[in-house]
Amino acid sequence: MRRTFHWLTLAAICLATLAPQLVRAERLKDLTTIAGVRQNQLSGYGIVVGLDGSGDQTTQTPFTVQSIVSMLQAKGVNLPPGTTLQLKNVAAVMVTASLPAFAQPGQTIDITVSSIGNAKSLRGGTLIMTPLQGADNQVYAMAQGNVLVGGVGAAAAGSQVQINHLSVGKISGGATVERAVASSLGENNQIRLEMNTTDFSTVSRVVEAINNHFGPGIATALDGRVIRVLSPSSSDQRVAFLGILESLEVNPARQAAKVIMNARTGSVVMNQSVTLETCAISHGNLSITIGADNQVSQPGPLGAGQTAPTQNASVEIKKDPGKVLLVKGGASLAEVVKAMNAIGASPQDLLSILQALKAAGSLRADLEII
Known part of the structure; x- marks a missing residue:
């Protein structure tokens, strides 16, 4: 009985190996994106303080000194004219982040802190409050926190050892959203699905699958990439509708060679x-x-010749x-x-x-x- 089971198992494996591979269905969530549901890039200029002597060399990065002077003046500290600052524990950085779709004020997002000067390391530093702006120069988040660097380095007597990158760090939840991005999702009771790649065959299959599930006329292909879909007017019904829509499975057309x-x-x-x-x-x-064999020509005893390399x-x-x-x-x-x-x-x-x-x-x- 056991031997018969082994033969049946082997036959099933062989049939599965020899059988032609069928096109695997994929979810619409993996094939398309919804127009307007996207991330927005944010960036800002900031200062990292509290470094252990690994900050910018102020003689080569004057913008770091200017930033410190401006920050101190904003805090009510006025330096005497002609004061020269020799800073070693400060670094100028760029702070970048991605604002998720539908992010609301009060939510936190992760940020990346990157040195723009000649700081040796940002390890152990603290980012001072930095406004993060979008493409329209409006402030959408405020960043601050302790920088976490996934590397380590040491130097002594001219020798140096470094593991990973020390001039870039991250702060988990280091920025707080201050402004929401307006969304036009569901405007005029319709949404637009955008294919990840232009493919007329796949677009026609997506339209057919949507209309077969929700009814004729719900989806209309605008071109080889964009599909217009009628959606409910109520926000609750629209969210439920999009959840079902993203879960529909479609067999995409064969990729171009x-x-x-x-x-x-x-x-x-x-x-x-x-x-x-x-x-x-x-x-x-x-x-x-091509090779070379170096030898030495040595004259005989009492000979008049000289030793020469050949x-x-x-x-x-x-x-x-x-x-x-x-x-x-x-x-x-x-x-x-x-x-x-x-x-x-x-x-x-x-x-x-x-x-x-x-x-x-x-x-x-x-x-x-x-």
């Missing part, structure tokens, strides 16, 4: 739609090795035998990779081979070089 090549690193990435026409590929390597150069040319490989038409991605490995192609060689295949019309894919 594309090969991405990075000429600087030699990286090559191909999706599963890449195929080849019938072609023959030949590949061979030519290597030249150099014997050697040049070796080696050409690996080229291999010609036939690839049948309609080859899949696995067969393409197998063919490239069979002829011993390195990543750099693969760049040239794929370009030659595209020029010859044998590569069924768009070739993009980044």
Whole structure:
């Protein structure tokens, strides 16, 4: 009985391996975004204090001194004219954050603090109250708190050891939202779904799935990326409607065949739609090795000659035998990779081979070089 179970299990595994892979349905939440529901970037200029001698060198970063003087004047401290500040525990920083959609005053968000001077480390510093502005120059949040740096460093007698980055830190919940961003969600009782990528086939399938679930005429395709969807007028009903809408599953159209090549690193990435026409590929390597053997010429006993160094150069040319490989038409991605490995192609060689295949019309894919 146990042996029969093992045979049945093995047969099921083989059938699952040999069966064609079906297109997996994806949620609309993963394929689209809702127009107007987005993050907004915030930034601000601030000062980090309390550093242990690792702050900006004020002779090279005068803006740090100017910021301290302005801050002290705002606090009611007036320095005598001609006063020269030698600061070591202060650093000028840029503070950045992302304001989530529908964020309300009083909520907290995470911030990133980055040095803009020549501070050696922000470890142990405290960010002074910094206003964070949006693209419209309006203040949307106020930031302040202790900077957490995920690194450590030490230096002594000319030796230095550093782990990770010391000039950038984070403050969890370091900014408090002071102003909400107005949202036009549900205006005119409609919303717009924006596809992550332009694809007319997938857009038509999304429209069909929405209309099949909610009724005809609810969704209308505007172009290959945007879909207009009628929504309820009540906010409660609209939220429930969007929750159901995001959970709908759609089988996206097959991706366009594309090969991405990075000429600087030699990286090559191909999706599963890449195929080849019938072609023959030949590949061979030519290597030249030049070496030098240094020796000393020593004259014989009682000879009139002198000891002198000599150099014997050697040049070796080696050409690996080229291999010609036939690839049948309609080859899949696995067969393409197998063919490239069979002829011993390195990543750099693969760049040239794929370009030659595209020029010859044998590569069924768009070739993009980044």
